[in-house]
Structure formats: structure tokens, C-alpha cells
Amino acid sequence: MAKHAIPIISYDDLVTGSIKPSEVLDTLAENGFFYLSDIERAIPPSLFKSLHETSERYFGLPLEAKMEHYIGDSDNHRGYVPVTEQGSYSDESVRVYEAFDIGYDSDPLPASRSRGFELVGRNRYPTQVPGMAGTLREYYDANFGIARLILQQIAIAAELEAEHFDRWLTRPASQLRLIHYLRNDILVNREDTSMGGHTDYELLTIIHQSSPGLVAYDRASKSWHNMPVFKNTVLVLVGDMLQFLTGGRLQSLLHRVSTTGEERYSFPFFMNLDFETELGVLPFFGHSDEKIVVGHHLLGQLYRDFPYIKQRVDSGRWPVDFEIPASNVFEQV
Ligand SMILES: O=C(O)CCC(=O)C(=O)O
Numbered sequence: 013m014a015k016h017a018i019p020i021i022s023y024d025d026l027v028t029g030s031i032k033p034s035e036v037l038d039t040l041a042e043n044g045f046f047y048l049s050d051i052e053r054a055i056p057p058s059l060f061k062s063l064h065e066t067s068e069r070y071f072g073l074p075l076e077a078k079m080e081h082y083i084g085d086s087d088n089h090r091g092y093v094p095v096t097e098q099g100s101y102s103d104e105s106v107r108v109y110e111a112f113d114i115g116y117d118s119d120p121l122p123a124s125r126s127r128g129f130e131l132v133g134r135n136r137y138p139t140q141v142p143g144m145a146g147t148l149r150e151y152y153d154a155n156f157g158i159a160r161l162i163l164q165q166i167a168i169a170a171e172l173e174a175e176h177f178d179r180w181l182t183r184p185a186s187q188l189r190l191i192h193y194l195r196n197d198i199l200v201n202r203e204d205t206s207m208g209g210h211t212d213y214e215l216l217t218i219i220h221q222s223s224p225g226l227v228a229y230d231r232a233s234k235s236w237h238n239m240p241v242f243k244n245t246v247l248v249l250v251g252d253m254l255q256f257l258t259g260g261r262l263q264s265l266l267h268r269v270s271t272t273g274e275e276r277y278s279f280p281f282f283m284n285l286d287f288e289t290e291l292g293v294l295p296f297f298g299h300s301d302e303k304i305v306v307g308h309h310l311l312g313q314l315y316r317d318f319p320y321i322k323q324r325v326d327s328g329r330w331p332v333d334f335e336i337p338a339s340n341v342f343e344q345v
Pocket residue numbers: 189191207212219221225226267268269277278279280
């Protein structure tokens with residue numbers, strides 16, 4: 013692939029094996045992301061359409077109706093995230109987005125195995141929007157399938173069995189967010205962005221944006237690049253846990269959302285493993301004794317992003333037995 017061309021991989025080529033797993037790995041190593049095109053077989057246009065319609069109808073509800081499913085009332089981090097649930101990003105002093113979060117739908121952990129903060133359990137769906145549960149389930153499952161296929165490619169490229177990661181996919185901390193950026197003029201002439209610069213905390217992220225806004229940092233040229241939107245195409249971004257697993261061969265993509273003032277929707281799906289999974293660097297990428305627990309990294313970052321989580325941890329309601337870092341070590345420029 014020519015350097016500086018937009019990296020694009022066809023979903024059909026992934027499914028048929030026409031692209032080698034090592035090419036998928038190399039593309040991610042070189043760019044930190046790729047566009048996955050020809051996605052119709054996994055996400056039909058009708059599903060994108062229902063996702064948009066559902067989101068418009070849901071976010072159009074009165075605030076009180078949305079707050080019936082406030083995420084801060086949930087035991088497992090599912091539900092509505094109001095504009096006021098503002099994290100601590102220095103380049104995001106004014107926040108203009110709201111969100112709705114679902115995760116992997118499963119039975120809660122048995123009390124004997126739960127400390128309370130593992131983010132496992134059932135999704136919660138508002139009933140005010142007909143068909144919302146069905147649409148979000150379908151969209152979640154489609155993204156999960158795509159992400160699993162990409163993980164299989166990475167496993168094969170690392171000389172492991174294709175299903176290597178499946179053992180840690182029993183009730184993974186994989187989240188789908190519907191994000192609604194409100195039309196605004198308050199960010200105009202400010203230094204703030206619509207969403208502050210960050211890396212994603214999981215293995216990889218699959219994003220469908222309704223309109224441009226996502227901006228990614230290119231470490232090679234030390235510059236920011238707008239990420240265009242293409243039809244029937246999603247974006248695949250490297251997250252922190254892939255950087256860790258590959259000993260830094262892949263680097264998690266630093267990105268932010270620029271300020272347009274226009275209304276915008278974005279639907280990131282964050283692929284992760286089971287909360288308590290302890291990872292080491294895969295032998296293919298060299299030797300290291302370092303370990304990381306995927307859920308500890310995730311919760312350590314969500315602590316910074318969600319005041320309700322900070323409150324639960326600080327008050328001891330969530331008795332975390334690991335260190336909450338002051339910043340994300342993967343978020344290096
Ligand atoms: O709005 C977007 O397109 C990106 C959102 C994002 O980066 C995130 O939620 O982690």
C-alpha cells in the first residue's frame with residue numbers, strides 16, 4: 013500500500029481470505045487505522061438507516077425521559093450519558109455531546125465472583141422508541157462479528173490459532189455508544205474540541221460517523237488529519253490493548269473530534285475482552301514480563317471520563333483493588 017494513501021481494506025477480502033493476515037497487521041502498524049469498505053454483507057444499508065432513525069428519535073426525547081435510564085443509576089455502565097456528565101479533558105472545557113451506551117448482554121456475575129465494578133450484566137433499553145432494542149442488538153452483534161474477524165487476522169499474523177482470543181470473549185467489556193453532538197455556537201472561537209484528544213482503551217474500535225468530524229494524529233508526520241466519511245465503510249482504529257499485546261508494533265490511534273457547530277452522530281463500537289483478562293505481550297512481538305488487566309485499564313480511564321464512576325470509586329462503593337492512574341500511559345504523542 014502506497015504511503016500516505018488512505019488505507020482501505022475490503023470486508024469481502026477479509027471474509028474470503030484474499031488479503032493476507034500479515035497485510036492487515038502491517039496496515040494497522042503503518043497507520044494506526046484503516047477503512048473497512050464493502051461492509052454491506054455485515055451491516056446492510058437498512059441497518060445503518062434504522063440506527064440513524066433510532067438515534068434521532070431517542071435523542072429527540074425530553075431530557076426527563078432520557079434520564080429514566082441515566083448511566084449513573086446503572087450497576088454495569090449502561091444507559092444515558094447527559095451533556096453534564098463531563099470528564100476531565102483539558103481541551104474539552106465545554107461539552108456538547110450526549111450518549112447512550114450498551115454493552116455485552118449477559119447474566120450478571122454471581123455474587124461470589126463479583127466485586128461490583130466489572131461492568132457485566134444486562135442492557136437497558138428505553139421503551140419510548142419502538143424497535144430501539146432490536147436495532148441496537150443487531151448493530152452491536154454485527155460490529156462484534158467484524159471485530160472478531162479482525163482479531164482472528166491479527167492472531168494468525170502473530171502465528172497463533174485464529175480463535176486465540178475467543179477464550180476471553182465470554183462476557184467482554186465491549187461497548188457500543190450512540191453519540192449525539194448538539195448543534196451549537198458556543199465552541200466557535202474557542203480552543204476546545206467537540207471531544208478531547210484521546211486513545212481508545214480497548215483492543216480496537218469500529219466507528220461509523222454520520223458526517224466528518226473525527227480527526228486523527230499521524231505520529232510519523234506529527235500532524236492531525238481529518239478522517240473523511242465513505243458510504244458503506246467503517247473505520248477501524250487501533251486501541252490501547254492492541255498496542256500492549258503487540259509490544260508497541262501497533263500503536264493506539266490518538267484522535268479527537270473537531271468543532272463544526274453542526275449536529276452530528278457517531279457510533280463507535282469498542283471491542284474488548286473479558287474484564288479480568290490478564291494480558292502479556294504476544295511472543296511473536298518479543299519478550300516482556302509486563303502484564304495488564306484489560307478491565308483495570310478500562311476502569312482506570314473511565315474514572316477520568318465519568319464523574320459518577322469517580323464518585324463510586326472515591327466513596328468506596330466500588331472497592332477497586334488496583335491503582336487508578338493519573339493519566340493514560342498509552343496516550344503519548
Ligand atoms: O465522534 C466520533 O467520531 C469519535 C468518538 C470517540 O472517539 C470516542 O467515543 O471514543
